[in-house]
Amino acid sequence: MIQRIPAYPDRLRIALLILNESHWSRSILDGVARYALEHGNWDFWMHPRGIGAPPTLPDDWRGHGVISRISNESLRQSIAQHQLPTINVSWHGVHSRRFPKVIADPSGGGKIAGEFFVQRGFENIGYIGPPLCYSYQDQVLPEVVKSAEGAGCRTYQFAPDPAAPQPDFDFQRTRLVEWVRSLPKPVGIVAWNTIQAREIILTCGAEGINVPNDVAILAVEDDPLVSKLSPIPISYIEQRVEQVGYEAAKELQRIIGGGEPSDDPILIAPEGIVEKASTNTVFASDALVRQAVQFIQRNSDIAITVSDLTRHLDVSRRSLEERFRKVLKRSPAEEIRMTRLNVLKAHLRQTGQTLAEISQQAGFSCENAMLRFFKRMTGMTPGEFRRNHPQDLLDNAS
Template sequence: MKTSASAPAPQKAHRIALLFNANKVYDREIIAGVGQYLLSTRVSWNLFLEEDFRCRLGGIERFDGDGIIADFDDPAVSEALADCRLPVVAVGSSFEESSHYPDNVPYIATDNVKLVSLAYTHLIGAGLRHFALFSLPLSNEHRWARQRELAFSRLREADGRTHEQIDAEIYRGLSTSAPTWNQAIEQLTQWLDALPKPVGIIAVTDARARQLLQACLIAGIPVPEDVAIIGIDNDPLTRTLTRIPLSSVIQGTEEMGRTAAHMLHQMLHGARFPGRRILVPPVGINVLDSTKHQPLASPYVARARHFIRQYACQGIRTEQVADYVGVSRSSLEEHFRRELGCTVHQEILRQKLDQAKALLVKRDLSSADVAVRCGFKSVQYLHAVFRRELGCTPREYQARESAREAV
């Protein structure tokens, strides 16, 4: 008589605290990486995370758990865990000086040098010759921003820039707050006006890039013809809050989360990695309109395209573009033919079509919704434009792009 094999004993569930401010995209994606590790393995963890996603440290010393993964970019977190008896894996910024890393815990770091270098190389590839960096005010909480400043300074020094020139190229501005918002935009605009044009600017975060873009829109500075902007984080929320889509460096945050989880898993079974450091490079760049720089001889065309990028999907006409630029329609049409080989109307239509293509790729809107959002008179007109310009229907385009992504 055969006996059935005994079922494997259930694995012990470890209690793990994630100390992050998950209202920030950087922290959320690290947490997502931890989740991916759990899904791809047989690890059993019960995770503690504040319900409103903020990081509260009160009582953390009494946490009755088995391990902690924490954001050490927050000095309060690293201080609170200095004498922690539990296994801890730190996640945070890379540092130029090794003394800035904690000695007693393993540390998974985003590679700031490679983040800034990737953005800088991208701007060079866009044909730009002048560069600047929009940072954050000096503070202990912004040590990672200072590291990105240092990386930018090293790149500029390699290009032969003096310290005085580099100082003029780095701007920290004011902290974001309601009372100082107007003052912050005014001072930022003054810095922008003083920079040589065209200029490529790296913002240390997407939030900072959005503020930079708003200052350009308010001041009427053409983006990306006069100012090309690239952020860091690839934050989807930021992209929904800007009229001109922002290019951004994609950090390796999910890989950081997976690596941190794997390391803590080993530590829960006796491994120790005191002082070990792992630098995680960026994934790449999401290239959007804010860095698609095209040198133009005519300031009228640059100003017109800046206006079209913002309002093409709102049904603007050639006359409105000419009024904004301050020249006659016939004169503007002549500048467009000479510079771009197309009419103003064709440029408006191209912008609308590009936006429609981007929305279709997301696959969460119907063709009718896309037509409305992109300023087409009807879904039938959207279909007609797609057939004429791309030789397919919107749905065929969507299916083609989906198949391409799957390869």
């Protein structure tokens, strides 16, 4: 039974039992902090903690609610004895009214990852799931397979050795090398995290396998530091993890105020793919399509049209349209729009430039034209997009 407070307090005392050594977890904490800053009067209890440190809530702690990564039964019991409203932000376990979940949508991430490689024209798609020591029920893999095989692609899953001294990648390198060697090329690989993605890139480098042309790599989550330490920056799914923390805090405050826990988890849908060098290729058997995409990328800061493409390539518009549809499953105009959108998102994430400055650098006739384009493509304003990515600016300023 959840303990209900008799009167809403002037200040909320909230326990944060969340890993704080990883970028994912720190992003959740960023979202919690943003909500608390906007609404005021929140005090937090927390301790620095890595994945190897077992968390518990002290028996004598007194507060009003808990936000936790509930990853094991001992932690669940430790929190349960306090009978406080609790939000679970972990993919571990199942949603319940006692421990309702607010999480990034894992199935949505798998779907968008599979579709990304399908749209790029890959016929072979590999997958490396969570390390065995994480004990996750993998909800990403089924959607990757469904998206890939539904489009006629072949899928290949890495199988770690459960008899290894430890089931992480320090003890799986030989097996990983053999798996990467065995994959038909070119292949797009979806990796559970950035650490695994970096291991694949290192493996490919040692084996003389070209990244991204032979092996393209996409991480389910992002860790900017690990990506910087990689020989090649790593593409990832924008999971909106900071928004997970924000919505978790919002839901906790609603329950503390007397609201009933939801019957279903609150799932934060992924935003899309943030593309870095690890997937920056277009696999296509059609050389003309490759040349067209390269021209679009070289001129991503200019308002080019399909007519510019046809003149540059000396090909008819109808022929170009047909070949794009056959190879990439989209039109040249869609490719131009998506490339320009990615340029805008990069400016918004990574710089503090004004919208007027960004619109000029991205080749728009005026700021209003850029605003209309961005809203039409994403459903949000550039300002809203930037507010959802405050950490990106911090990372690039450090």
